[in-house]
Amino acid sequence: MPELPEVEVLRRDLEKDIIGRKIKGTEVRATKNAMRIIRRHTRRKDFEDALAGVKIVKIERQGKYLLIFLDSKQILVVHLGMSGQLKLSKTSAPIENHTHVIITFTVGGQLRYVDPRSFGEMFLTTADEEGNIEGLTKLGIDPLEDALTWQYFSGTLVDRKTKLKTLLMDQKFICGIGNIYSDEILFAAGLRHDRNSDDLVAAEVRRLYRAIQEVLQEAIKFRGTSADDEQYVDLYGKLGEFQNQLKVYQREGVPCRRCRTPVARSRWSNRSTYHCPQCQI
């Protein structure tokens, strides 16, 4: 399940490889779920036509959303959902199963969107004068942006009076953190997932604030997490390496790296949650 670090790795690779390239044509394939992927558009032809003859000028990221800016002033927004992959391929390469969209460049191959579970989406939109992206206005602050200040963070924690894990995963508060990194961040901060956000002392809030930055930056450094049950790969089809650095996620029963207590697993909002009963209080 690609979260902020995986999408950021992809963004950096795309920035290196596809900026300046011109799109020759785009095909929304006749797969069962292709129209589900472009669900915000009613007609596939509109989507394809808007993505023909345009040049890619800039790649940005907002939370788990990838923003591909075109010289037509439109923006192609991509969300990978759980199992989405963007892959740079040779035009002659065989088309793998669940390839829903193929963007062909005038020179240098194709960008393919592959998504077995079809939870992801792609849509075309525009930005207003302030740079707000139509369709993404409800997203909270990106945790790697300067706008996530200590003041804003600690203030919201007290205001919201909710459980820490819920808050970390709330895309309207901060965007980009999902199940893997919320568990890893809470471990790094030494805090339990079910602690109330308005019940932390200043030192704990500070630890949590720092852990968000540190865990996400570290995960980007290791090119994201390719855990057991997921298929995250980068633009070139390579696995990430942060799964080897995980401290609690998918490590139920394995001794904690810090204190050797077996990592515990519980259900939280219908999701698996991992924590160390000793290190996290």
Next chain:
DNA sequence: GTTTAACCCTGCACGC
């Protein structure tokens, strides 16, 4: 207003 649960979907692990 907040929280929970169901839904979408496929691949895989498991039990019978």
Next chain:
DNA sequence: TGCGTGCAGGGTTAAA
């Protein structure tokens, strides 16, 4: 071997 079942998860929506 083959079938059915349950689980995994992000975001949205509806219900509690």
